[in-house]
Amino acid sequence: MATAAVEIPPSNHGIPGSRMLQHVDLPEITSMQSEQVDPQSVATVWLGAFNRLIAGHDLDIQDLFLDISYWRDLLCTSWNFHTYHGPSKIMSVLKGTDQKCRLQLLGLDSSSDFKRPTLCPIDFNGTLQGIRAFLTLETNLGCGRGLVKLIRDARDGGKWKVFTLFTTLEQLKGHEESIKTRRPTGVEHGSHPGRLNWQERRNVEANCEGPLEPTVLIIAQIFTPKDKLAEWFETYAKALELNVWTKTSIVSSDWDESKRQWSLTLRRQSDGLDDTRTLHPRHVIQATGHSGEPYFPSHIKGLDSFKGDRLVHSSQFTGPEPDAKGKKAVIVGCCNSGHDIAQDYYEHGYDVTMVQRSSTLVVSCENLIDVDMKGLYSEEGPPVEDADILGMSTPNAVGARLKVDNTKEINRRDAPLLRALQAAGFALDNGPEGAGLFIKYLHRGGGYYIDVGASQLIADRKIKIKQGQEIERVNPHSLTFSDGSGLEADEVVFATGYQNMRETARKIFGDELADRVKDVWGFDEEGETRTMWRRTGHPGFWFFGGNLALCRFYSRLLALQIKALEVGLMEYDVD
Numbered sequence: 001m002a003t004a005a006v007e008i009p010p011s012n013h014g015i016p017g018s019r020m021l022q023h024v025d026l027p028e029i030t031s032m033q034s035e036q037v038d039p040q041s042v043a044t045v046w047l048g049a050f051n052r053l054i055a056g057h058d059l060d061i062q063d064l065f066l067d068i069s070y071w072r073d074l075l076c077t078s079w080n081f082h083t084y085h086g087p088s089k090i091m092s093v094l095k096g097t098d099q100k101c102r103l104q105l106l107g108l109d110s111s112s113d114f115k116r117p118t119l120c121p122i123d124f125n126g127t128l129q130g131i132r133a134f135l136t137l138e139t140n141l142g143c144g145r146g147l148v149k150l151i152r153d154a155r156d157g158g159k160w161k162v163f164t165l166f167t168t169l170e171q172l173k174g175h176e177e178s179i180k181t182r183r184p185t186g187v188e189h190g191s192h193p194g195r196l197n198w199q200e201r202r203n204v205e206a207n208c209e210g211p212l213e214p215t216v217l218i219i220a221q222i223f224t225p226k227d228k229l230a231e232w233f234e235t236y237a238k239a240l241e242l243n244v245w246t247k248t249s250i251v252s253s254d255w256d257e258s259k260r261q262w263s264l265t266l267r268r269q270s271d272g273l274d275d276t277r278t279l280h281p282r283h284v285i286q287a288t289g290h291s292g293e294p295y296f297p298s299h300i301k302g303l304d305s306f307k308g309d310r311l312v313h314s315s316q317f318t319g320p321e322p323d324a325k326g327k328k329a330v331i332v333g334c335c336n337s338g339h340d341i342a343q344d345y346y347e348h349g350y351d352v353t354m355v356q357r358s359s360t361l362v363v364s365c366e367n368l369i370d371v372d373m374k375g376l377y378s379e380e381g382p383p384v385e386d387a388d389i390l391g392m393s394t395p396n397a398v399g400a401r402l403k404v405d406n407t408k409e410i411n412r413r414d415a416p417l418l419r420a421l422q423a424a425g426f427a428l429d430n431g432p433e434g435a436g437l438f439i440k441y442l443h444r445g446g447g448y449y450i451d452v453g454a455s456q457l458i459a460d461r462k463i464k465i466k467q468g469q470e471i472e473r474v475n476p477h478s479l480t481f482s483d484g485s486g487l488e489a490d491e492v493v494f495a496t497g498y499q500n501m502r503e504t505a506r507k508i509f510g511d512e513l514a515d516r517v518k519d520v521w522g523f524d525e526e527g528e529t530r531t532m533w534r535r536t537g538h539p540g541f542w543f544f545g546g547n548l549a550l551c552r553f554y555s556r557l558l559a560l561q562i563k564a565l566e567v568g569l570m571e572y573d574v575d
Contacts, residue, residue, distance in 0.1 A: 018522025
């Protein structure tokens with residue numbers, strides 16, 4: 001007997017290969033939740049026991065970790081990113097049955113009031129209370145930071161045990177960052193015939209003159225066209241003395257497996273002249289955005305027959321025509337780009353229709369910030385470094401469960417707008433298993449709209465919605481849909497998203513590399529982001545992308561991996 005196919009709801013759709021996160025049940029609430037406790041004492045006792053455990057003492061790990069516990073580790077127990085689930089798995093890591101455990105010592109970080117052990121809510125609604133403690137850590141190779149959340153075990157007499165533990169490497173011993181007393185002096189005193197001044201040295205370094213070769217070469221996007229951010233990027237690169245080559249393209253690339261070195265021929269426009277250079281870095285980082293090449297539905301019949309003014313992908317949209325009142329614009333796709341383009345069209349006098357084929361997660365910008373970020377990434381929040389530790393400490397599977405309540409609260413606040421959108425025929429969802437925007441972003445890379453104005457235009461019927469139908473054919477001046485209906489169109493923009501980042505790698509570096517690296521983005525079997533900021537499957541080649549917050553946090557971890565390889569602390573093919 002044939003088994004019927006299970007239909008996956010649109011809210012759960014991810015990019016190909018992305019795993020659905022493991023379902024997480026929150027710990028039971030004990031009757032001792034409201035009892036007075038000393039967080040410092042509780043955290044100290046737990047920490048002492050855990051340090052004895054990792055030192056090899058015979059302790060029962062069930063006394064330290066809940067049955068539904070999680071340990072998220074970034075480079076402290078291996079040269080990879082892992083989320084370990086449950087006491088038995090965690091114990092196997094500590095014993096080194098899966099990989100050599102390099103973690104040696106944890107300590108309490110009480111360097112500020114915010115970081116001292118504190119009793120605090122674990123979930124959004126505050127029904128589950130626990131103790132949060134920031135940590136310092138040492139491994140045999142470096143030092144770092146962490147965070148632990150302890151909860152009473154309702155099934156074991158109310159003992160304080162780990163619900164989530166987070167550890168991340170931040171420095172390598174003997175190779176610490178060049179800050180404070182380790183900063184370069186910037187000047188050489190004494191007599192040095194033929195010496196170069198600072199500007200001359202910078203020019204040599206920036207242009208890779210003479211025998212100077214870069215260790216790492218980053219292939220990045222052009223500075224964002226948003227003027228203020230673009231100016232900041234330029235200022236940042238100049239102040240940090242980063243060697244940035246704009247107007248540069250890759251002519252050819254070759255990887256020497258035996259030398260573990262690239263040969264890259266670059267064509268650069270400098271001072272109005274074309275300059276062709278060949279460089280030999282040991283590492284190339286593709287930082288072209290977490291998406292790949294534009295996905296354009298070239299299978300649709302009749303694309304070449306269109307006689308209107310424009311039919312393009314959203315990445316090629318250069319703005320509406322002036323004085324276009326009455327022209328009909330159709331935007332295919334209802335996520336961020338589609339909404340922004342639709343609003344732009346409307347504000348320039350077009351008759352606008354958006355084609356929504358499935359469903360979209362919509363949140364207002366104000367409520368997203370107030371519910372998801374208030375007290376963390378906000379003016380009254382902690383230093384960004386501490387906020388990052390707190391934000392990144394939650395394993396994605398746990399975060400997805402906790403974000404369900406956040407999403408419900410955002411929806412409650414956005415309810416009038418959401419009801420008006422549905423009344424206008426716009427289909428909504430709440431992300432995978434109701435977990436909201438951030439989990440949908442990590443799982444799919446899109447499928448949402450952070451409202452900055454277009455939603456009200458849809459609610460007011462100023463932007464029309466064509467919902468639930470695929471385009472069957474493009475005609476000279478219209479579109480025909482699968483239900484036989486049609487839409488007149490003078491301009492058509494396909495805001496249909498992007499392919500996997502490895503397809504951009506294919507375009508730049510060729511099939512051999514693209515077929516060797518793994519798919520990027522989405523979740524792996526442990527709930528970590530696939531391939532990004534970590535080994536790709538091709539030595540000397542790395543992917544880097546995500547929003548500014550992710551890039552800020554993971555840039556250090558990528559740099560640590562490259563440094564460890566360069567100084568012989570890490571082997572590429574060994575965890």
